[in-house]
Amino acid sequence: MASRKESSSVSSTAMASTGGTLDSPVKQIQIEGLVVLKIIKHYQEEGQGSEVVQGVLLGLVVDDRLEITNCFPFPQHTEDDADFDEVQYQMEMMRSLRHVNIDHLHVGWYQSTYYGSFVSRALLDSQFSYQHAIEESVVLIYDPIKTAQGSLSLKAYRLTPKLMEICKEKDFTPEGLKKANIGFEQMFEEVPIVIKNSHLINVLMWELEDKSTVADKHELLNLSSSNHLEKSLQLLMDRVDDMSQDIVKYNTYSRNLSKQQQQKHQYLQRRQQENAQRQSRGEPPLPEEDISKLFKPPQPPPRMDTLLIAGQINNYCQNVKEFTSQNLGKLFMAEALQGHN
Amino acid sequence: MSVFGPVVKIHPVVLASICDSYERRNEGASRVIGTLLGTIDKHSIEVTNCFSVPHNESEDEVAVDMEFAKNMYELHKRVSPTEVIIGWYATGFDITEHSVLIHEYYSREASNPIHLTVDTALQSGKMNIRAYVSAQMGVPGKTVGVMFTPLSVKYVYYDTERIGVDLLQRTRVTPSRTKGLTSDLSQVGGAAARVQDMLTTVLAYIEDVLSGKVTADNSVGRFLMDLVNKVPTISPEDFENMLNSNINDLLMVTYLSNLTQVKIALSEKLVLL
Numbered sequence: 001m002a003s004r005k006e007s008s009s010v011s012s013t014a015m016a017s018t019g020g021t022l023d024s025p026v027k028q029i030q031i032e033g034l035v036v037l038k039i040i041k042h043y044q045e046e047g048q049g050s051e052v053v054q055g056v057l058l059g060l061v062v063d064d065r066l067e068i069t070n071c072f073p074f075p076q077h078t079e080d081d082a083d084f085d086e087v088q089y090q091m092e093m094m095r096s097l098r099h100v101n102i103d104h105l106h107v108g109w110y111q112s113t114y115y116g117s118f119v120s121r122a123l124l125d126s127q128f129s130y131q132h133a134i135e136e137s138v139v140l141i142y143d144p145i146k147t148a149q150g151s152l153s154l155k156a157y158r159l160t161p162k163l164m165e166i167c168k169e170k171d172f173t174p175e176g177l178k179k180a181n182i183g184f185e186q187m188f189e190e191v192p193i194v195i196k197n198s199h200l201i202n203v204l205m206w207e208l209e210d211k212s213t214v215a216d217k218h219e220l221l222n223l224s225s226s227n228h229l230e231k232s233l234q235l236l237m238d239r240v241d242d243m244s245q246d247i248v249k250y251n252t253y254s255r256n257l258s259k260q261q262q263q264k265h266q267y268l269q270r271r272q273q274e275n276a277q278r279q280s281r282g283e284p285p286l287p288e289e290d291i292s293k294l295f296k297p298p299q300p301p302p303r304m305d306t307l308l309i310a311g312q313i314n315n316y317c318q319n320v321k322e323f324t325s326q327n328l329g330k331l332f333m334a335e336a337l338q339g340h341n
Numbered sequence: 342m343s344v345f346g347p348v349v350k351i352h353p354v355v356l357a358s359i360c361d362s363y364e365r366r367n368e369g370a371s372r373v374i375g376t377l378l379g380t381i382d383k384h385s386i387e388v389t390n391c392f393s394v395p396h397n398e399s400e401d402e403v404a405v406d407m408e409f410a411k412n413m414y415e416l417h418k419r420v421s422p423t424e425v426i427i428g429w430y431a432t433g434f435d436i437t438e439h440s441v442l443i444h445e446y447y448s449r450e451a452s453n454p455i456h457l458t459v460d461t462a463l464q465s466g467k468m469n470i471r472a473y474v475s476a477q478m479g480v481p482g483k484t485v486g487v488m489f490t491p492l493s494v495k496y497v498y499y500d501t502e503r504i505g506v507d508l509l510q511r512t513r514v515t516p517s518r519t520k521g522l523t524s525d526l527s528q529v530g531g532a533a534a535r536v537q538d539m540l541t542t543v544l545a546y547i548e549d550v551l552s553g554k555v556t557a558d559n560s561v562g563r564f565l566m567d568l569v570n571k572v573p574t575i576s577p578e579d580f581e582n583m584l585n586s587n588i589n590d591l592l593m594v595t596y597l598s599n600l601t602q603v604k605i606a607l608s609e610k611l612v613l614l
Binding site: 033037041043069073092100151152183184197198203225226229233313326327328329 | 357358366389392406413419423461463467470500502508530533536577584590591595609
């Protein structure tokens with residue numbers, strides 16, 4: 001395992017120097033069919049109604065590809081499992097998997113999402129700690145609702161190097177962010193995914209197609225859209241409300257700041273006047289008081305939340321647009337079908 | 342002891358897992374065994390998960406790491422508490438004597454375990470997937486033997502699983518066995534193409550029946566009738582109205598989301614000034 005990490009870090013430095021479309025050590029993700037099926041199954045069985053289901057991805061890094069060859073789910077956080085040790089569970093699982101020759105190299109984690117709302121502080125923190133420890137790790141976001149509508153929705157994200165820098169320094173003030181020149185679009189980078197199956201699995205696929213009945217539900221061609229749109233827009237509205245509150249906060253802060261500047265200015269002026277008067281009267285000038293102690297500058301609000309909210313809104317908008325474009329196509333098809341009658 | 346009807350429902354996850362553990366077997370091992378987890382219903386057994394168990398097999402003895410199996414089952418139980426041990430699997434075509442021993446061990450864990458064989462070595466040209474239940478046979482009191490009676494196997498999917506499997510099946514055609522995930526309109530196009538294929542098959546069948554090559558089947562005819570009647574007859578104006586209002590909704594939502602994106606980009610630029 002040590003030699004593998006060494007070679008991967010060597011290749012990553014080589015990648016960083018050559019650059020390319022993605023400035024990161026991982027340019028492509030290769031997932032085995034087994035992992036996809038396991039993630040789907042995990043959500044289906046344990047995820048109904050609850051927030052998210054999570055799990056760990058196992059695999060290895062080959063050149064600039066991250067190969068994910070297996071995964072295992074994490075149990076839900078329940079209240080009556082106070083002494084449940086997550087780390088122990090993980091360790092035991094990985095040890096056991098090593099016995100059966102499954103890759104035990106931790107390369108990332110996966111999470112399910114509800115209508116695309118996954119940009120949160122928790123995700124950021126988890127991904128940061130993962131990426132800090134293992135440079136090539138990714139988070140796979142599985143959207144079960146979109147998948148149920150007809151097409152598998154699995155996306156892989158990594159934090160951009162800029163965001164990593166900021167998280168490391170924990171400097172979330174506006175000045176810090178301006179220095180790093182980071183916008184909500186440069187928080188996460190998406191890595192393209194490719195699904196790969198071994199020959200044996202392909203044989204299995206042929207067998208399954210042979211023996212199973214034809215799918216009777218073609219969800220992808222379903223015309224109904226209002227339900228999904230309503231929910232997405234509801235979430236979008238909530239986020240926009242959050243955003244506006246945040247903006248109000250920032251506005252009050254900047255107003256306070258400018259007011260304080262004015263007050264400082266006035267105070268200095270008065271001081272100078274007084275000193276001039278005293279000098280003319282021959283008295284010693286008043287000592288210069290420490291201004292910064294008198295006028296404490298207001299605390300600048302942290303901008304991280306704003307960034308996250310903006311990123312989330314962006315994500316919602318993207319999803320909504322994709323959905324509407326698909327539906328427009330379907331509507332035109334329906335029109336063509338009707339036109340023949 | 343529960344007696345169930347002879348149907349075993351398997352999820353594709355299980356089979357993919359078995360194939361994967363077969364590919365990763367140790368040097369010299371000719372087959373892999375493992376535990377099957379799932380749920381038992383009154384009439385059927387549903388196999389939803391599995392994990393492989395390390396074992397050693399030689400001519401005259403077999404050793405299974407039972408400690409490992411128990412451990413793994415505990416770990417799995419943490420995640421999905423509803424799954425129970427319902428049997429075990431082995432790759433390979435035949436049932437050997439060692440299988441009997443292993444089966445006996447598993448009957449201590451679960452009542453009436455099922456045994457699944459997956460022929461990963463493709464001995465008969467196809468991957469035979471079979472399930473068995475053991476039954477006692479022989480003369481009571483004297484030589485008692487065990488017979489494995491076959492059960493019928495069905496594949497079941499959750500809806501989302503079905504969609505996942507459909508995607509995976511498309512890796513069969515590319516030579517490098519890889520497939521990227523498509524997005525947007527191309528997916529709708531793909532689905533429409535599939536429906537079109539199905540329609541051409543149906544049309545070919547109808548042509549054959551009309552020209553007398555194939556005898557007409559009444560049930561198929563009824564299905565065809567259903568198919569044609571599925572396209573609803575609505576007056577053109579009503580349909581226009583519905584279509585237009587739907588399109589308007591979608592366009593409005595697209596416009597709003599574009600606007601929102603512009604606004605947040607703008608507000609960000611203002612803050613960072």
